[in-house]
Amino acid sequence: xxxxxxxxxxxxxxxxxxxxxxxxxxLAELEALFGAKSLSDLVSQLSSQSLTAxxxxxxxGCGLRGxxxxxxxxxxxxxxxxxxxxxxxxxxxxxxxATFSATAEE
Numbered sequence: 001x002x003x004x005x006x007x008x009x010x011x012x013x014x015x016x017x018x019x020x021x022x023x024x025x026x027l028a029e030l031e032a033l034f035g036a037k038s039l040s041d042l043v044s045q046l047s048s049q050s051l052t053a054x055x056x057x058x059x060x061g062c063g064l065r066g067x068x069x070x071x072x073x074x075x076x077x078x079x080x081x082x083x084x085x086x087x088x089x090x091x092x093x094x095x096x097x098a099t100f101s102a103t104a105e106e
Contacts, residue, residue: 007099008067011060011091013079020063020091022099029062046096053085059092 002008008021022030027039034055036042051059061076071079081087 004098007095009063009091009094009098011063011081011095013060013076013081015080018064018069019067020060020095021066022059022063022095023066026062026066027099029065030059033058033062043100051089051092053088056085056088056092059095060088063091063095 002010002019006021008019011018011020027042030036031039031042034042034045036045057073057077061071061073064071064076081091083090
């Protein structure tokens with residue numbers, strides 16, 4: 001069971017439920033991948049642009065690794081998600097919302 005107070009969300013990938021969480025290490029990985037100079041720069045980039053499929057894959061991969069799974073981004077790229085591209089975007093948006101929102105209910 002995921003805990004939104006800790007920034008966790010659940011995603012169904014390949015028909016299996018996984019917890020995702022953007023830990024400090026996962027956020028550092030995203031900063032490097034996005035070329036962000038700071039956490040606030042990363043937040044700004046994530047909120048001001050349309051995300052590519054590669055970026056969605058990286059966000060979901062970092063979330064999986066942050067929750068303790070060992071999937072590589074290449075393995076994440078091969079996973080199936082209900083709703084296709086829109087499903088991946090929903091997972092990433094939910095994960096980012098759980099990580100950066102002021103309260104768990106937002």
